[in-house]
Amino acid sequence: MTDFEDLDGLAGRIAAGSRLALPPDYGGVSIAATARMIARRVRDLHLVALPSTGLQTDMLIAAGAVASVESAAVTLGEAGLAPCFTKAVKAGTIAVKDATCPALHAGFQAAEKGVPFMPIRGIIGSDILAYRPDWRVIDNPFSKTEDPIVVVPAIAPDVTLFHCPRADRFGNVWIGRRRELVSLAHASRTTLVTVEEIVDGDLLETEASAAGVLPSLYVSAIAVAPGGARPLGLQDLYAPEPEAVADWVRHAEAGDLDGAFRAVGARMPELEAL
Amino acid sequence: MTATGDIHPRETIICTIARLLEGCGNVAVGAASPMPGSAALLARALSDGGTRVTLLGSRRHNYFTDGGRELFDCAGQGRVDAFFLSGAQIDGQANINLSYIGDPGHPKARFPGAFGSAYLYFVVPRVILFREEHTRRVFVDRVDYISAPGTSEPGIYRPGGPHALVTGLCAMRFDRARGRFRLESVHPGHTLEEVRDNTGFDFDVPDRVPETPLPGPDMLATLRGRVAGEVAETYPRFAEALFGSAPQPNRITA
Numbered sequence: 001m002t003d004f005e006d007l008d009g010l011a012g013r014i015a016a017g018s019r020l021a022l023p024p025d026y027g028g029v030s031i032a033a034t035a036r037m038i039a040r041r042v043r044d045l046h047l048v049a050l051p052s053t054g055l056q057t058d059m060l061i062a063a064g065a066v067a068s069v070e071s072a073a074v075t076l077g078e079a080g081l082a083p084c085f086t087k088a089v090k091a092g093t094i095a096v097k098d099a100t101c102p103a104l105h106a107g108f109q110a111a112e113k114g115v116p117f118m119p120i121r122g123i124i125g126s127d128i129l130a131y132r133p134d135w136r137v138i139d140n141p142f143s144k145t146e147d148p149i150v151v152v153p154a155i156a157p158d159v160t161l162f163h164c165p166r167a168d169r170f171g172n173v174w175i176g177r178r179r180e181l182v183s184l185a186h187a188s189r190t191t192l193v194t195v196e197e198i199v200d201g202d203l204l205e206t207e208a209s210a211a212g213v214l215p216s217l218y219v220s221a222i223a224v225a226p227g228g229a230r231p232l233g234l235q236d237l238y239a240p241e242p243e244a245v246a247d248w249v250r251h252a253e254a255g256d257l258d259g260a261f262r263a264v265g266a267r268m269p270e271l272e273a274l
Numbered sequence: 275m276t277a278t279g280d281i282h283p284r285e286t287i288i289c290t291i292a293r294l295l296e297g298c299g300n301v302a303v304g305a306a307s308p309m310p311g312s313a314a315l316l317a318r319a320l321s322d323g324g325t326r327v328t329l330l331g332s333r334r335h336n337y338f339t340d341g342g343r344e345l346f347d348c349a350g351q352g353r354v355d356a357f358f359l360s361g362a363q364i365d366g367q368a369n370i371n372l373s374y375i376g377d378p379g380h381p382k383a384r385f386p387g388a389f390g391s392a393y394l395y396f397v398v399p400r401v402i403l404f405r406e407e408h409t410r411r412v413f414v415d416r417v418d419y420i421s422a423p424g425t426s427e428p429g430i431y432r433p434g435g436p437h438a439l440v441t442g443l444c445a446m447r448f449d450r451a452r453g454r455f456r457l458e459s460v461h462p463g464h465t466l467e468e469v470r471d472n473t474g475f476d477f478d479v480p481d482r483v484p485e486t487p488l489p490g491p492d493m494l495a496t497l498r499g500r501v502a503g504e505v506a507e508t509y510p511r512f513a514e515a516l517f518g519s520a521p522q523p524n525r526i527t528a
Contacts, residue, residue, distance in 0.1 A: 024342065026305075026331060027342070051342055051389075051390075071387060072387055072390065073372075073387030073389045074387060075306070075386035077305065078306065078511070081386065085384075086384050089381060089384045090380075090382075090384060092379070092380060096378075098373060098378075098387060099388075100390055100391065101346060101389055101390035101393070102346035102393045105342065105346060121350055121393060121396055121397055122392055122395065122396035122397060123392045123393060124430050125420065125426055125427070125430070126420050126421060126422055126423055127373070127378070127419045127420045127421070128388055128392050128421065129392075131378060145429075146429055148430065149431070177338075177340075177341070178341060179339070179340050179343075179344075180343065181341070182341070183343070235333075236333065
């Protein structure tokens with residue numbers, strides 16, 4: 001059964017110390033729920049991105065909520081480096097597990113299939129591998145000649161959180177072609193989704209709509225949050241607001257976190273108390 | 275700008291990259307890559323339907339429907355002919371650093387990270403390295419951190435790798451067998467000495483170094499017309515700065 005919650009209740013399901021899986025900035029980020037998490041003073045999160053992350057992670061780091069980040073990249077796109085992430089890495093206040101995109105996809109896929117690891121090409125000879133004692137190089141057991149190949153462990157996060165255009169009253173969520181959200185939900189024990197709206201009818205009713213659906217089987221709870229991805233974009237519903245993200249950078253680099261939060265949270269008044 | 279008339283140096287660079295993509299059936303371009311993106315769209319416009327282009331970060335120029343992993347699965351099967359990589363540092367063995375300056379435990383600088391480079395560099399046949407800034411800060415003898423290695427030991431599965439390097443000063447080709455760059459051409463208005471002075475690694479130089487050809491009138495017209503409008507969908511600020519009031523495609527609206 002999928003629960004329907006208010007935004008605060010949804011954010012409250014993410015416990016301190018959780019391993020929290022996140023979509024990329026272009027994939028449907030729940031900035032609205034992230035703001036609530038920050039207001040609730042969640043701590044000690046271990047973030048894992050599929051496969052990269054940006055504003056959401058920088059906000060959580062700025063709020064002191066993050067213990068570690070596993071990602072292929074942390075960037076704010078045209079706005080440049082994520083200032084709070086960069087500062088925390090230099091100061092050594094968060095742990096970083098560097099990865100490369102397909103290795104993260106492979107780790108999530110392993111969890112989706114319920115198998116312990118997944119092989120992935122490339123990576124050998126990189127310093128990424130050198131700093132990942134949890135990744136191994138094995139010899140391809142099916143090759144007649146020596147064929148070293150990297151294997152990465154399954155990634156099964158405690159919880160994932162993302163934002164989508166809509167859900168129906170049965171808990172089915174429309175994801176369109178953002179299929180990495182399916183991987184996030186399949187691999188995670190708990191899936192929390194914010195949506196623009198709840199629609200009447202059944203999204204699984206026609207093949208055309210069912211093809212873009214994450215079924216309720218994988219969805220733990222849903223909260224309605226119109227504009228919940230802003231100032232990031234959402235599919236074909238609204239475009240990103242690069243000026244707001246640039247303002248986040250400017251304020252955060254100047255050490256003005258209050259101003260930074262306000263720059264991305266004009267629609268998030270609870271942050272003004274920070 | 276004497277010999278180049280009103281052709282912007284960036285237009286010459288874009289056209290140089292587009293020529294390197296000739297014959298590619300499927301070209302993918304990563305995020306935050308306006309110049310390679312422009313070059314790929316130009317190569318497509320000139321290919322008479324022979325070239326597909328996927329720009330990550332674009333909705334319109336995107337043939338993928340299976341999420342973020344599809345590019346990597348596609349490339350792993352050999353279905354992506356060309357891709358672009360860059361680096362905060364790039365060395366003479368074509369190793370790229372997208373991650374750290376200094377000790378990763380206590381870095382002097384941290385960049386976004388490797389993205390898919392540590393994989394795509396191995397499986398895409400024609401990887402083109404692009405970095406507009408051509409200085410000794412970027413082109414170093416040895417990178418501080420290998421996000422993705424330029425060459426691999428024998429016995430490592432590697433159908434792909436570095437093909438060429440294009441900068442604000444020149445174009446180079448990479449010889450995978452020798453693990454070295456060879457200067458291909460120097461852009462108009464620049465010199466071999468300038469390239470040498472600003473490159474921290476050793477590279478091969480032909481007896482006669484050609485000048486990078488300027489774009490012909492047809493290529494330039496296609497770039498400034500159709501391609502400028504397409505680029506503006508993903509990189510509006512870049513397109514406006516380079517092409518001025520480019521034809522605006524339908525923007526995403528709320």
